[in-house]
Amino acid sequence: MTITITAFERSPDRGRGLARDSRVRWALEEVGQPYKVRFLSFQATKEPAHLALHPFGQIPTYEDGDVALFETGAIVFHIAERYAGLLPDDAKARTRAINWMFAALSTVEPPILERQTAVIMESDRPWHKERLPLVDDYIRVRLRQLSARLGDADWLDGAFSAGDLTMVSVLIRLKSSGLLDEYPNLAAYVARGEARPAYKRAFAAQLADYNASRQS
Numbered sequence: 001m002t003i004t005i006t007a008f009e010r011s012p013d014r015g016r017g018l019a020r021d022s023r024v025r026w027a028l029e030e031v032g033q034p035y036k037v038r039f040l041s042f043q044a045t046k047e048p049a050h051l052a053l054h055p056f057g058q059i060p061t062y063e064d065g066d067v068a069l070f071e072t073g074a075i076v077f078h079i080a081e082r083y084a085g086l087l088p089d090d091a092k093a094r095t096r097a098i099n100w101m102f103a104a105l106s107t108v109e110p111p112i113l114e115r116q117t118a119v120i121m122e123s124d125r126p127w128h129k130e131r132l133p134l135v136d137d138y139i140r141v142r143l144r145q146l147s148a149r150l151g152d153a154d155w156l157d158g159a160f161s162a163g164d165l166t167m168v169s170v171l172i173r174l175k176s177s178g179l180l181d182e183y184p185n186l187a188a189y190v191a192r193g194e195a196r197p198a199y200k201r202a203f204a205a206q207l208a209d210y211n212a213s214r215q216s
């Protein structure tokens, strides 16, 4: 049974590896599993067939035989549990890697998403110019703390893991903001993630899909 994920038929990130299917593609590339993508319009994500798979009407979803999942965290965790390559064998190290996945999604990502909302949805509001620097400061608190923990290590806890894949995927969204460059070790950490062959394959596949969607 081939793994099938969903993505937008024309990705709103214009193939820049920022939409949520990117993390799932990257995880599948890391573990060497082939996959198919089922492309959906925004409208189709709100229709019953997709809502049966994803109660919030979003992408991505993941299907493999009788396994059907939504939420990138759960999907990456499932892939990492099922296939070798993204979680250490040692039980304690494995738990710590999973800990970093939760930290990325629960503690680091929320202010980054707030910034995205401020930039995309609120730029016409009269208070936007005052709010954005506040959001940037919330982000800086987390980046400073993460930077201190990472230090001069390559990855968050020993070898590259699903924790790093999730954290790098979260931080990548800050690249265009300039905030990441204030923390050179975090900028280098993200660059190390992007330099991984599996990341490059996932990025190229997402970009190719976006370019193909523009031809049709």
Ligand code: GTB
Binding pocket: 012, 013, 014, 018, 019, 020, 021, 045, 057, 058, 059, 060, 070, 071, 072, 073, 173
């Ligand atoms: N918590 C969920 C998960 O991690 O899986 C969040 C999923 C999610 O936000 N999916 C988005 C979606 O389906 C797609 S990625 N949105 C439609 C909806 O909520 O109705 C969204 C996205 C687009 C473009 C950029 N970008 O250009 O930076 C980033 C993210």
